[in-house]
Amino acid sequence: MSQIEAQFRVVRDGFTLDVALSLPGEGISALFGPSGSGKTSCLRAIAGLEQLPGRLQVGDEIWQDDSRGLFVPPHRRAIGYVFQEASLFPHLSVRQNLDYGRRRLAAGVPRGDLEETAELLGIRPLLDRTPHSLSGGERQRAAIARALLCAPRLLLMDEPLAALDLKRKQEILPYLERLHQELAIPLIYVSHAPDEVARLADHLVLLNQGSVVASGPLTETLARLDLPPAFADDVGVVWTTRLAGHADDGLSQLTVPGGELWVAERREPLGTPLRCRIHARDVSLSLTRAADSSILNLLPATVEALAPADTPGHVLVRLALGPTPLLARITARSAHQLALAPGMALWAQIKAVALL
Template sequence: MSGIRASFGIERSGFRLDVDLSLPGQGVTALFGHSGSGKTTLLRAIAGLERAPGGYFALGDEVWQDERRGLFVPTHLRPLGYVFQEASLFDHLSVEGNLEFGRRRIPEAERRFRPAEVAGLLGIGSLLGRRPASLSGGERQRVAIARALLTAPRLLLMDEPLAALDLKRKLEILPYLERLHDELAIPIIYVSHAPDEVARLADHLVLLDAGSVVASGPLTETLARADLPPAFADDAGVVVAAVVAAHEADDLTRLDFAGGSILVARRPEAIGHRLRCRIHARDVSLALDKPQASSILNVFRATVSAIAATDTPGQVLVQLYVGATPLLARITGRSRRVLDLQVGRGVWAQVKAVALLG
């Protein structure tokens, strides 16, 4: 499949969505922004639940909306799956009955998945005989995702599917969402306002603010930008692709990345396993000389590539490169002046904490 094209303008009282996007036709695209930024409105427009005057949407060569030609495919005729914040299961049906409801919506010749296959993928095989009222929030969402998949979608839309879950249930369902990413050739558009969720799941990132797209691109490149609007600086941080290289004798694991190695608390994964690491800008400090006798183990030679203001008075965001890998550091303006930081200057970056995302 080629890419996805989406162009919508929707006017509401005190709000306007105005987007023109080209997105990859595979992997997970995350729509990220603060409340009221237009994420759900955009998702509803893609689904055809909101009809944008002059709107256009195409999934590969299949055009679902082109108002210039008077073309609008209604939602029920679009081959898409939609997973909402609430699972919205049929309480009078068992889990198996809910799955069968999704499967029966599609002619037999168009069905792409068997119920047993989807149940195995999402770990709900043991739940088939139960009613939704007896399920946890995470189990209900997995059933809702399975039902959506059984409608044979060519595009899966997910509107903050973890927002209603507590932390324990979120951690329960995230590995299953990663399996969808790894094992299914269906593009997913995923709405979230949780940075760690996006960093763990997404391949492509769209940042929305007040109804407009402020950035769109591959996840790692977009998160590493220093020129994003200052409102996004509070969540600033990069995602680093790494591989488990060795398990050290003192209960540390070495992860290799394009630029060096990171030491973290011992991990259960085997050598060769790939992981994503999130390094927050607030967890990176800078020095002109290599620190000596420090408790911080992860210290890298880096080069300053950009410096930008933030919304917080007295603080700046510094973009660095460690080899081919970008980092961000959030420091005070005074520290910038004391260190005389300029683009091109060499520094030592100390990484105080690394979040492993799986």
Template structure:
């Protein structure tokens, strides 16, 4: 369990947050530029003096009430920045060993070999870090942070300096990391895609305050605090692969609320958990199940909320079992179909993205 009560006052910015995070999984700190994400991370790390209290797994890192303050080097944390800050004159191995040497033997939980294996670095161990690609350098930076066996891993937009191809290369390693290790991660990101793919929990910040926090699926589906522009609104469906049809190259994903068919998941095994992202603009609604439609994915759902989200458009919140979906439809459809809260509809989903 991680608890951080932080108060920072600057000339034109005030941070006032109370974060309570589970002691495992990835929590995303999400919000617009300047809302205080990096300030939170720096204050938790002790790189910046906030007023308040920071407790990590029962250990007090800061408590102003009792005048306790651990300097950064005594806090069991790993910090990964936007740009990998490696020692340029050292090779991969020496960079990793540097992290390990700083860690008292009694606190070592992650073996160097485990960090190397998790980040796929074994073939790069004898290379000078100056010869590594941006994605490889960032993987070394993450492994170096892990090698210190942190109680908490702080990651500040670790993929933002990478182009799309390098991002795609590093993301699977981050997913593996959270599946294999018990280390909680606080992950700053601007990208809804990254958050949907990686995070279990989301803390949404605005102008130095928490506006909402909760599971990724519930936070993404919140209509009062959208995570980005309405045109990009999306919801998250968490389910399991339950079948594969080799003839049509379609896998079935079963979740609380129904079944969806997806392509491009032929390598997945039955029973495997998956996350799907469904863009609100790809969901339409009908009053009855259409008999002549090319759209395979249809779910029975109920409208639980309806609001205008931009001139000519409305955002519907749909409930299919325990799963919440967003649907962006035209205001004219709302009128002509007499859509309203409580109405049962058939949601038609044009496209679904497989996230992990």
């Protein structure tokens, strides 16, 4: 499917939402931002649950165009919507809940396979249970399966993990990753949890106070130096690496275009894609390759740009390892002593790699 193009503008009770979104027609796009930045408002407007002034095109279908007085009502939009709390019918079994939306599809719309979808979300053994006998995570997986079975052209999820405790979140994330690999339709995922976004998203939209402050592929967007303080807390990059090999001393090697990393042993088959997050605070710089350092991950890099960091006395340095961006946060004094400037070749020392 081609792109999703959405423009909405509304002023209400002192809050202005003014967004133009251009999202890819596949993969997971995350709408990320602090509380009250307008994420849910955007999602509800895309679903048509709220009619905000604007225009919306999903692939080749126009769902809203105010200039032509066009507004497709929510029940006519082929959308699967997953809310924070799973809204299953309590008096129906999981199977009946899953079947509910499917049976209401118009004639001619291909029906998804219930058993297959249940398998994808690991809820096959639960099909004959009622929602109240399920854990929060299981309920949410059933809600996702139900949304998928409505033959959507677009899947929307509004903080689907926010109501779950850490253990349940960890339990459901692998299913979302699996969904990510299998899904042929785009998913717009609202979250204010950086870890979820880092783990799942392909495309990232950063919202702040009702406006889009950045939008683009995840890796490039996270490596921008000009993000407002609301996003500066956890600044760093996410790399999609591939498992390239194992050493006999308990380490595994990951590769990204332009670089490689050693991490504690991973047991997945070689070639498996693995995402990892590298915080800018865990990257230091040296002009020569330190031979006397205990840090294993020393990578040749080129300085691309520098900008003041959110913490006083620090700067953010954007580096390139071939085509792959990396951020380092170092003191302004060190940057001065090393005379850092764009184009300079140096060594990035990566102190910690978080595998997602």
